[in-house]
Amino acid sequence: MISHLPPGIYPCWAEVSLSRLEENLGAIRRHVGASAVCCVVKADAYGHGAVAVSQFLQHLGVERFAVANIEEGAELRQNGIDAEILVLCGVPPSQERIAAEYDLAVSIHSVEECDRLIASEQALRAHLEFNSGMNRLGLSEVDLHSVRERLCGSRIQVTGAYSHLSSSDERDEMFSRQQLERFDAVTRGGGFGVRHIANSAGLRFGDALFDFVRVGIILYGYNPVPGEVAIDVKPVLHWKARPLRIDAVPSGSPISYSRTFITTRKSRVATLPVGYADGFSRKFSNSGYVLAEGQVCRVLGMVTMDMIVVDVTDVDVTMETEFSILNDKRNAAHLAADLGTIPWEVLCAIGARATRIYV
Numbered sequence: 001m002i003s004h005l006p007p008g009i010y011p012c013w014a015e016v017s018l019s020r021l022e023e024n025l026g027a028i029r030r031h032v033g034a035s036a037v038c039c040v041v042k043a044d045a046y047g048h049g050a051v052a053v054s055q056f057l058q059h060l061g062v063e064r065f066a067v068a069n070i071e072e073g074a075e076l077r078q079n080g081i082d083a084e085i086l087v088l089c090g091v092p093p094s095q096e097r098i099a100a101e102y103d104l105a106v107s108i109h110s111v112e113e114c115d116r117l118i119a120s121e122q123a124l125r126a127h128l129e130f131n132s133g134m135n136r137l138g139l140s141e142v143d144l145h146s147v148r149e150r151l152c153g154s155r156i157q158v159t160g161a162y163s164h165l166s167s168s169d170e171r172d173e174m175f176s177r178q179q180l181e182r183f184d185a186v187t188r189g190g191g192f193g194v195r196h197i198a199n200s201a202g203l204r205f206g207d208a209l210f211d212f213v214r215v216g217i218i219l220y221g222y223n224p225v226p227g228e229v230a231i232d233v234k235p236v237l238h239w240k241a242r243p244l245r246i247d248a249v250p251s252g253s254p255i256s257y258s259r260t261f262i263t264t265r266k267s268r269v270a271t272l273p274v275g276y277a278d279g280f281s282r283k284f285s286n287s288g289y290v291l292a293e294g295q296v297c298r299v300l301g302m303v304t305m306d307m308i309v310v311d312v313t314d315v316d317v318t319m320e321t322e323f324s325i326l327n328d329k330r331n332a333a334h335l336a337a338d339l340g341t342i343p344w345e346v347l348c349a350i351g352a353r354a355t356r357i358y359v
């Protein structure tokens with residue numbers, strides 16, 4: 001990707017609003033009060049661009065970031081992030097040295113991982129993940145205490161303990177409450193350093209805030225539990241494209257692969273440089289739409305790898321018109337609902353070809 005091209009050269013781009021990011025962070029900070037905010041910037045900051053987003057957040061005083069893996073952490077370090085960076089998914093064998101080199105805080109999820117880290121003789125900060133019920137990663141209560149004892153006298157310093165809520169966006173709070181109680185009971189007074197458990201949806205529980213919260217989706221403008229948490233956020237990313245071509249076709253014209261759509265009237269169609277390789281799902285073939293001048297332009301025929309064809313017969317568009325794939329009116333939550341998925345997946349799927357432009 002040639003990133004120094006001026007905006008709009010590649011006619012498909014994602015505008016990332018830094019002022020909205022700041023507003024969303026402010027709303028989260030007001031909500032969590034004395035707890036700190038750890039910004040989750042894994043998966044390229046949910047498609048928003050981890051480096052630029054983290055640099056901006058650090059400039060706003062954010063002191064903690066969380067990433068999935070060592071590579072993501074190293075990328076931030078190489079780009080001026082000197083705040084604490086916690087790697088959530090653990091350290092693969094032989095990457096212990098890289099974790100130390102980039103001064104990343106690692107997570108420990110098993111006794112074996114603990115022993116391997118000790119054997120590496122690297123000086124590291126570690127957070128111990130407790131498995132309070134997600135059963136994805138994390139230590140049992142017995143292993144949590146055993147790991148802490150093993151680490152005594154090693155070069156690995158325990159600076160935190162955390163857990164992850166599996167069901168914080170469910171109406172029924174019971175399972176989350178059990179997880180919170182378990183985590184608190186097992187780590188209370190244990191000298192684990194900072195404690196943290198809440199994701200975005202976990203902000204609904206006043207007793208989930210602990211020392212800091214790990215927020216991802218709500219920071220990017222999607223409140224997963226709007227009925228439960230009065231935090232007003234707005235989507236940070238708008239995804240746009242300009243047409244490659246606008247054409248008039250007679251009634252009876254087949255559109256795109258396999259001729260799954262045939263015009264039933266004289267039509268104007270616009271070809272946009274957005275396809276499934278860019279994260280615009282092929283499931284939107286003959287069913288999705290984009291917006292132009294606030295009006296609906298339906299996807300005609302199959303979504304292809306690099307392009308879609310949309311109906312602009314009734315919309316006044318030119319080659320200069322900005323089409324919106326994602327905006328406030330049709331956001332990632334709407335696309336996700338239509339696809340039977342969640343906004344997290346829609347945002348992460350936006351491909352690298354859509355140049356990120358920070359406004």
Ligand SMILES: *Cc1c(COP(=O)(O)O)cnc(C)c1O
Pocket residue numbers: 040042088164198199200201214215216217218
């Ligand atoms: C991704 C992730 C988060 C952030 O979740 P959101 O729902 O996007 O706020 C927090 N903690 C862990 C362990 C995660 O994997």
